[in-house]
Amino acid sequence: MQDFYSVENAKKFNWSSISGNLNPERVSHLNRYLLGKKILDAGCGGGAYVEFLSQKNFEITGIDKYNQFLDVARERGQSGTYVQGDVTDLPFADKTFDCTYCFDVLEHVDDHLAIQELIRVTEKRLIIAVPKEDETMHRFGLTFAHYQDKTHLRNYTSKSLEELFLSTNHSSFHVFTELDIPTKYLVREMIEFSSSELISNGISQKILKKLSRLILNLLSYRKVATGLIAVINL
Numbered sequence: 001m002q003d004f005y006s007v008e009n010a011k012k013f014n015w016s017s018i019s020g021n022l023n024p025e026r027v028s029h030l031n032r033y034l035l036g037k038k039i040l041d042a043g044c045g046g047g048a049y050v051e052f053l054s055q056k057n058f059e060i061t062g063i064d065k066y067n068q069f070l071d072v073a074r075e076r077g078q079s080g081t082y083v084q085g086d087v088t089d090l091p092f093a094d095k096t097f098d099c100t101y102c103f104d105v106l107e108h109v110d111d112h113l114a115i116q117e118l119i120r121v122t123e124k125r126l127i128i129a130v131p132k133e134d135e136t137m138h139r140f141g142l143t144f145a146h147y148q149d150k151t152h153l154r155n156y157t158s159k160s161l162e163e164l165f166l167s168t169n170h171s172s173f174h175v176f177t178e179l180d181i182p183t184k185y186l187v188r189e190m191i192e193f194s195s196s197e198l199i200s201n202g203i204s205q206k207i208l209k210k211l212s213r214l215i216l217n218l219l220s221y222r223k224v225a226t227g228l229i230a231v232i233n234l
Contacts, residue, residue: 017045018072022052025178026103026129033231034058035125036098042087042118043105047073047080054079061097063090088113092121101127106164107152115168119234126232131155132177132225156228165232173232177225 016023030053037059041050044062046069053060061081064070070082085091087102088109100122106114107130118126133155154160158175165173 017048018069020046020048022048023179027052029127029129029178029229030101033125033127034099034101036123038096038098040092040097040100040121042090042100042102044073044082045069047076047078047082049101049103050080050082051076051078063087088117090117090121094120095123096121098123099125099127101129103129104131106130107154107156109153111154111164112167115164119168119170119232122234124234126230126234128161128230128232129178130161130228130230132228133157133160158228161228161230165230170232170234172234173230175228175230177227178229179225179227 016026026049030049034053037057039053039058039060041047041053041060041062044050044064047062050060050062050073060079061083062070062073063083063085065084065086067084070084073080073082083091086109087105100118102114102118106128115128118128131152158177161175162173165171
């Protein structure tokens with residue numbers, strides 16, 4: 001499992017905190033919902049979002065469980081403070097930060113412990129992002145397998161995320177979807193991923209990929225929200 005949390009794997013899946021290619025939708029959430037000046041990035045990875053907010057004059061701290069990701073940030077000479085630690089046992093005093101954001105972390109850990117710790121160290125607001133369970137796909141027994149991180153303990157529905165927050169006795173929150181992707185692109189990537197995994201012949205892979213794109217371009221599909229965002233006022 002440790003091998004999955006590697007810089008090489010992060011680059012393979014184009015994790016924005018490592019690649020530096022910030023997701024514009026996530027940037028929009030931060031610009032809109034951050035509150036105060038002292039900010040915690042819980043699960044900062046390679047620190048790309050820490051660097052972004054540091055340049056906007058926030059007093060920003062990034063924490064991650066894996067030193068190899070923090071080393072990426074330090075080697076880049078990025079601004080901000082970096083701490084090694086676990087989101088389920090944060091090494092900070094109560095209400096250290098005005099606002100905390102935690103992107104794509106809760107699905108990997110004991111989310112009840114993590115949310116309690118995030119609330120403990122935060123005074124004003126939490127911004128949480130998690131992968132969304134796709135009920136439509138599951139209705140037909142399907143899943144976008146190549147998007148299924150092997151370390152995910154769960155995905156979330158709006159209801160399950162709301163229940164998590166209610167279990168902490170906090171009721172001032174808003175949950176909404178994010179990262180809408182046309183289904184045909186997800187299907188195309190699923191076909192291409194499967195072909196690369198199952199077909200070793202490079203020419204055959206190229207032929208299959210080209211055919212799948214030609215066919216899928218003739219069809220139209222609805223968009224699928226692949227993520228959920230929650231903003232919790234404390």
